Amino acid sequence: MNILFVSSGNKKSEISPIVFKQGESIRKLKYNLDYFSIKGKGIKGYILNLFPLRKKLINNKYDVIHVHYGLSTIVVYLTQCFRIKKIPIVVSLMGSDVLSNDKKSTTIRIINSFAFWIIKNKSSHIIVKSEEMFNKINIPFKTTIIPNGVDFKLFKPLDKKKLQDELGWNKNIKHILFAADPYRKVKNYELAKKSVLKITNFDIEIHHLINEPHNNIVKLMNASDIVILSSLFEGSPNVIKEAMACNKPIVSTNVGDVSSIISNTIGCFIADSSIDDFSSKIEFTLKNHFVTKGRDQINYLKEEKIAEKIIEIYKKVLNEN
Numbered sequence: 184m185n186i187l188f189v190s191s192g193n194k195k196s197e198i199s200p201i202v203f204k205q206g207e208s209i210r211k212l213k214y215n216l217d218y219f220s221i222k223g224k225g226i227k228g229y230i231l232n233l234f235p236l237r238k239k240l241i242n243n244k245y246d247v248i249h250v251h252y253g254l255s256t257i258v259v260y261l262t263q264c265f266r267i268k269k270i271p272i273v274v275s276l277m278g279s280d281v282l283s284n285d286k287k288s289t290t291i292r293i294i295n296s297f298a299f300w301i302i303k304n305k306s307s308h309i310i311v312k313s314e315e316m317f318n319k320i321n322i323p324f325k326t327t328i329i330p331n332g333v334d335f336k337l338f339k340p341l342d343k344k345k346l347q348d349e350l351g352w353n354k355n356i357k358h359i360l361f362a363a364d365p366y367r368k369v370k371n372y373e374l375a376k377k378s379v380l381k382i383t384n385f386d387i388e389i390h391h392l393i394n395e396p397h398n399n400i401v402k403l404m405n406a407s408d409i410v411i412l413s414s415l416f417e418g419s420p421n422v423i424k425e426a427m428a429c430n431k432p433i434v435s436t437n438v439g440d441v442s443s444i445i446s447n448t449i450g451c452f453i454a455d456s457s458i459d460d461f462s463s464k465i466e467f468t469l470k471n472h473f474v475t476k477g478r479d480q481i482n483y484l485k486e487e488k489i490a491e492k493i494i495e496i497y498k499k500v501l502n503e504n
């Protein structure tokens with residue numbers, strides 16, 4: 184089977200690390216897989232990708248196109264309008280493309296509506312990351328919930344003290360990892376910052392994730408006393424699953440599938456979006472020095488198991504076509 188991943192390519196790494204990791208997990212199962220990055224923004228940026236993508240489709244034989252993020256489907260659909268033979272499209276909606284409540288201009292709303300029309304009427308199958316997304320798009324006849332997988336070989340428990348020495352962290356204070364980029368509004372860093380400032384029983388330092396490679400993220404997680412996430416919305420945040428794989432205590436707002444992921448794991452808590460509750464959950468966790476068993480709880484999310492589920496979707500689509 185030959186698969187083409189299509190995704191936005193405006194990041195420094197060209198393709199989202201989450202999308203890339205998923206593609207590589209499929210490759211490990213001995214399937215042929217290529218990537219196409221959509222570069223540029225706005226209508227003009229998307230149009231400029233039509234001919235490069237068409238050329239790639241002409242020069243290569245693909246059985247399935249797997250599109251990541253809703254707007255990327257527009258480029259794939261318009262490209263295929265110029266082809267005699269249509270290739271089945273599987274669409275992965277990632278979270279922000281479904282759950283964002285940002286106010287958008289009329290033009291953006293029209294573009295989003297067009298993308299959703301394509302997803303509903305022209306795609307062969309849809310993958311969403313959580314039950315919330317499944318209910319929001321409401322296309323049950325061809326939608327499957329498949330969260331992103333976790334690399335268990337990379338994300339695993341490591342010696343906290345050794346890593347604190349390596350990172351040059353002060354061992355006499357508590358270290359909290361805000362598992363996101365604080366400059367992204369959706370991550371709601373203000374709630375995290377104000378909640379931590381409210382805690383007076385400990386000296387605390389907050390660390391952040393800003394363009395950190397996965398090899399560094401696993402070190403920062405294991406060196407920290409607790410991992411927190413205060414987002415306004417999420418699809419299926421991988422940092423929570425990665426923290427679980429490292430057996431780290433977690434405090435998070437109730438977004439995406441976080442509640443079902445952490446479930447009843449001792450040392451992992453859901454807080455509401457008030458400073459008082461978020462702060463008290465963090466303080467309680469720091470006081471109790473939890474060592475969780477989160478890794479055992481998410482064994483079903485190993486990236487190879489998720490890859491197998493996605494391959495089953497491809498096979499189903501090809502049989503139907």
